[in-house]
Amino acid sequence: MEVTGEQLIPASQQTTWDALNDLEVLKACIPGCETIVPCADNEFDVVLTAKVGPVSAKFKGKLTLLDLNPPNAYTLSFEGQGGVAGFAKGGAQVQLSPEGEATRLNYAAKANVGGKLAQIGSRLIDGTARKLADQFFTAFKKHVSDSAA
């Protein structure tokens, strides 16, 4: 299932786009992100801890920015291994459009898990994807609003 949502970012489309490509901004907004290090063009090594209810799993993996269409759209894609917990894959297609002085950000996110996580968490995957996407884009909006102020 796809989880969709939107945010109105109080900044120009160019500023919003720059923030979406800023390593520090991504690090601050990705829920549970511990480290993010560039390893190739638009590719980053990422370590993050996902906490959902009683479960807490550390993932090591790759974050890739795909389908870049500056300053209008891109896809954030993550694929990682969580050791015994299993693997997780997820991504969000992001689209920007101007709305007066501000920028409308639309997103469609998806997630997939395998291994033990899928064994006990299959009923929670979509809910978790929604929650993580909401957290990321809400944090992103706050980050851009705060730096604009």
Place this chain on the structure above:
Amino acid sequence: MYTFDYARPESLKDVATALRKQGEAKLLAGGQSLVQALRLRLAHPPALVDLQAIPELRGIAVANNVVSVGAMTRHAEVAASREIQRAIPALAKLAAGIGDRQVRNQGTIGGSLANADPGADYPAAVLGLGANIVTNKREIPADKFFLGLFETALKPGELIVRVDFPLPLRAGYAKFRNPASRFALVGVFVCDTTSGVRVAVTGAGPCVFRAKRMEKVLAKDFTPQAVEKIVLPAEGLNTDIHAQADYRAHLVTVMAQRAVEAAAKL
């Protein structure tokens, strides 16, 4: 091998001390979700603080039109309590239908509420009856307690001491359970009080929520027929391998009718 510290304090004060010593420690209530996660290595807290030896967290009392249930009270104890069966039969019945016998003998009301699983039964009773959640720091009304998927108003270092349920005029609970896990695919708790009707829905969204449109019509006409035409929008409801959002929306209507029917019989 993976190790952790274990503490079994005998008072709330000692719990606070244990938590101060190890900020990342997890509180262990009945362990019906946490121990599963530990076994599968899906959680690795450095320490567990076991709450089962604390007398203040136990017991059931009915006084001044309030049913108080200690946080460490097992589901089976609530289900078998004569006092609760008399005062709020729907609450005893709900507890009797949680999980399986093993879960009911071990799982606790405080653990269920603090975990806030989207498919758990107790949140429906707590929100439906408009209970107060009493912690070691404050009282939290049910309407302010459940914030999202596995998310509550509890702060780090805060734990539930007891839950105070005001007596309703009548109340009923109906759930459509997953046959394997016995979690609620959808559960609806309806409650008629002197200050209006409350309808709480669990299993359908990221966390328990109130169906206000149903409350309004039931306040005028407390019959199953009153809600049979009210279908919640599927948008935002849970979709998983067990049920799609639109099916859950449909189930909310059916369970609401059954819950009203159950309440009206009492």
